Amino acid sequence: MKALHFGAGNIGRGFIGKLLADAGIELVFADVNQTVLDALNARHEYPVHVVGENAQVEIVKGVSAVNSTSDDIVALIAEVDIVTTAVGPQILERIAGGIAKGLAKRSDSGNVRPLNIIACENMVRGTSQLKQHVLNALPQQYHAWTEQHVGFVDSAVDRIVPPSEAGSSDPLEVTVETFSEWIVDKTQFNGPLPSIPGMELTDNLMAFVERKLFTLNTGHAITAYLGQLAGHQTIREAILDEKIRTIVKGAMEESGAVLIKRYGFDAGKHADYIEKILSRFENPYLKDDVERVGRQPLRKLSAGDRLIKPTLGTLEYHLPHTNLVLGIAAAMHYRSDQDPQAQELVGLLDKLGPQATLVQVSGLDAGSDVVAAVVKAYHAMP
Ligand SMILES: NC(=O)C1=CN([C@@H]2O[C@H](COP(=O)(O)OP(=O)(O)OC[C@H]3O[C@@H](n4cnc5c(N)ncnc54)[C@H](O)[C@@H]3O)[C@@H](O)[C@H]2O)C=CC1
Numbered sequence: 189m190k191a192l193h194f195g196a197g198n199i200g201r202g203f204i205g206k207l208l209a210d211a212g213i214e215l216v217f218a219d220v221n222q223t224v225l226d227a228l229n230a231r232h233e234y235p236v237h238v239v240g241e242n243a244q245v246e247i248v249k250g251v252s253a254v255n256s257t258s259d260d261i262v263a264l265i266a267e268v269d270i271v272t273t274a275v276g277p278q279i280l281e282r283i284a285g286g287i288a289k290g291l292a293k294r295s296d297s298g299n300v301r302p303l304n305i306i307a308c309e310n311m312v313r314g315t316s317q318l319k320q321h322v323l324n325a326l327p328q329q330y331h332a333w334t335e336q337h338v339g340f341v342d343s344a345v346d347r348i349v350p351p352s353e354a355g356s357s358d359p360l361e362v363t364v365e366t367f368s369e370w371i372v373d374k375t376q377f378n379g380p381l382p383s384i385p386g387m388e389l390t391d392n393l394m395a396f397v398e399r400k401l402f403t404l405n406t407g408h409a410i411t412a413y414l415g416q417l418a419g420h421q422t423i424r425e426a427i428l429d430e431k432i433r434t435i436v437k438g439a440m441e442e443s444g445a446v447l448i449k450r451y452g453f454d455a456g457k458h459a460d461y462i463e464k465i466l467s468r469f470e471n472p473y474l475k476d477d478v479e480r481v482g483r484q485p486l487r488k489l490s491a492g493d494r495l496i497k498p499t500l501g502t503l504e505y506h507l508p509h510t511n512l513v514l515g516i517a518a519a520m521h522y523r524s525d526q527d528p529q530a531q532e533l534v535g536l537l538d539k540l541g542p543q544a545t546l547v548q549v550s551g552l553d554a555g556s557d558v559v560a561a562v563v564k565a566y567h568a569m570p
């Protein structure tokens with residue numbers, strides 16, 4: 189079996205690429221970072237530091253790399269069995285053109301072996317969104333062939349992989365937590381289901397996607413935003429701050445109450461899931477900056493993402509959302525010189541003020557109580 193993975197970054201090298209290579213699949217990374225590409229092609233292996241209890245260094249072997257903007261992509265997509273991505277939601281549209289060209293070549297060359305494409309991003313049904321971008325870029329004459337021979341498989345991906353502290357001396361070294369979860373929608377595969385240790389198959393993906401995105405990512409984002417406001421540098425420092433921990437736990441419980449209503453989760457097991465997440469945030473072996481976890485605040489404040497979607501759920505089921513409101517207000521205070529979305533947020537706040545900014549970014553109703561509550565909390569924050 190052969191795989192092409194877009195995005196040789198933290199999750200690419202530290203999680204998805206590692207699982208594929210460990211399963212004995214011949215793996216090619218596609219990226220745009222020339223330093224990483226050159227190092228992968230020079231060494232064909234890299235170290236993954238798994239930290240926590242039973243810490244160890246694992247070497248991922250037998251990998252190579254291509255530039256994702258080159259024509260190498262087209263030939264690879266015509267021949268591989270699996271395509272995966274971990275590039276960030278905003279990059280999916282950019283890689284869709286290359287994937288479309290590859291599918292056209294695959295069809296023209298008569299390759300009818302099943303191909304499955306799996307986006308591994310923090311998004312609800314990210315692969316389905318990638319599919320739309322690919323179909324937009326693909327000439328109509330290839331659409332029926334693509335429907336017949338290509339599976340677009342949605343997934344949920346969970347492993348905390350911050351940029352490695354050793355990254356400046358070794359561009360390939362990556363540090364990961366012990367925990368990992370990769371869950372894919374088994375109803376969307378083309379051909380036989382693959383057996384890849386570490387990849388779990390489900391026919392109930394939405395429950396897993398929402399459970400992860402609206403618990404871990406909701407709590408993580410709020411830890412980052414409140415942590416930055418309180419002057420903490422890392423997620424660990426922030427979650428050990430009792431005032432922040434209480435709000436973060438409260439927000440995950442508010443979001444959890446929605447998930448329990450919507451998907452019938454067991455309340456006790458969900459409480460354990462929240463406790464496990466809090467302990468993962470405390471991981472003393474990971475240095476995860478609040479600035480990284482809060483990155484791209486406009487995406488994180490959008491209607492379908494980890495702050496607003498759970499809040500909309502609380503409105504739907506008439507449930508409390510006090511802590512989620514504090515998290516949203518804190519997100520509006522996020523600042524980063526490195527992050528264009530943080531600059532844009534500041535520009536919007538200067539031009540429109542907090543109420544209109546929130547309405548524009550989140551799609552919440554201008555006259556709603558929840559918007560008024562966020563604006564009040566926003567002004568009350570330092
Ligand atoms: N880091 C983490 O702990 C987790 C991240 N995720 C998700 O995984 C995705 C990737 O996140 P990270 O690995 O943290 O980011 P990252 O920034 O470490 O990696 C992204 C990689 O994509 C590459 N890239 C950018 N444009 C590209 C293009 N046009 N073609 C090919 N490669 C391109 C970058 O050079 C970089 O190597 C995001 O959607 C994130 O939300 C999900 C779960 C955990």
Ligand SMILES: O=P(O)(O)OC[C@H]1O[C@](O)(CO)[C@@H](O)[C@@H]1O
Pocket residue numbers: 310345346347348349404405408409480481482483484
């Ligand atoms: O990668 P995003 O969507 O910007 O958000 C950062 C989040 O992703 C992760 O990197 C992995 O789930 C978390 O650490 C964090 O909640």
